[in-house]
Amino acid sequence: MSVYSDNISLKAKGFADMHDITPKLREIVATSKLKEGILTVILPGSTGGITTIEYEPGVLKDLEELIEKLIPSGRTYHHDSTWGDGNGFSHLRSALIGASFSVPFQGGKLVLGAWQQVTYIDFDNRPRSRLLHVQLVGE
């Protein structure tokens, strides 16, 4: 049994900018040499979220519209009155979708469906360089 860690570096545009991180996660599992266990990926930050979705343009646009409907970007939140950085909506979206996600791996492969991609969504209101942290525990 051991633990293996790595990072995924990406340039995010914000405003529900989506990134399929599955290929990178697969590489990390392969490099780790671990065969069976659990992988957890997290954004160490408060304005992004991670979930799974079929990574095709139609449903990604649907997800963006859904998030905009549930937590509109075009209004003032209490958070904005506190800090004046205008990204109250970004924080709420992150809290709702969740900043971490866990996936088992077996036989050296992530246990995911063929049309299911682990997707990082950047909710901030400006471009940012992001470093996601990936941790594997297994054997």
Add this chain to the structure above:
Amino acid sequence: MSVYSDNISLKAKGFADMHDITPKLREIVATSKLKEGILTVILPGSTGGITTIEYEPGVLKDLEELIEKLIPSGRTYHHDSTWGDGNGFSHLRSALIGASFSVPFQGGKLVLGAWQQVTYIDFDNRPRSRLLHVQLVGE
């Protein structure tokens, strides 16, 4: 320390069809002989979700109505224009609820409340046979 894997097979009807998978998870923990650790269960697919809820008919109906309110099934999504399979709403529901869930276990028992059940919700728009994947890491 070791890793133990198993599957849960079920027949799902779709449209927010709910299944209490706690009894199966308990069996898997017992069979694994592991006493302390973390269990992660995932649907390898993009149209289901897993969370915990008190598994009683009233609140399950509430949850179905809530999901229908947040992400209505009776409209056309961009995803549907792409694929024509009419299940755009199913994908969005899965992304919002989350396709994986993690529960600690201790003394060979899942750490859950008495009225808290791990519940698989199938969001697809047709009946499907499903195979959930369960992974335990512990000792």
Add this chain to the structure above:
Amino acid sequence: MSVYSDNISLKAKGFADMHDITPKLREIVATSKLKEGILTVILPGSTGGITTIEYEPGVLKDLEELIEKLIPSGRTYHHDSTWGDGNGFSHLRSALIGASFSVPFQGGKLVLGAWQQVTYIDFDNRPRSRLLHVQLVGE
């Protein structure tokens, strides 16, 4: 590799009462002597949720308002007709936000952003003493 468990005890007021549990989680990681691995924290109960958010009064108020908008407290749910305890909304909020959350730790530190706090939200409709369960798997 080993597993380490502990609890976090807190007094919750209900109705989206929020608690920053990050300092307690940090203490538990330090006491465990584990350096690398994954931590999972869960409420063993069906009326609370755990996520991350910047723990400042403005955005906490925003989160409370968002949850009230998505799942209003001032109406009767089917669950309430079943049990008469009037906390149908509490169960739905827990199912949506999720009762467990996982965070990697590395070099003996939780992998979190500087303005990202692991936050327990009590959704019940009355004050309760709560015992969160924390499980670490690592080395």
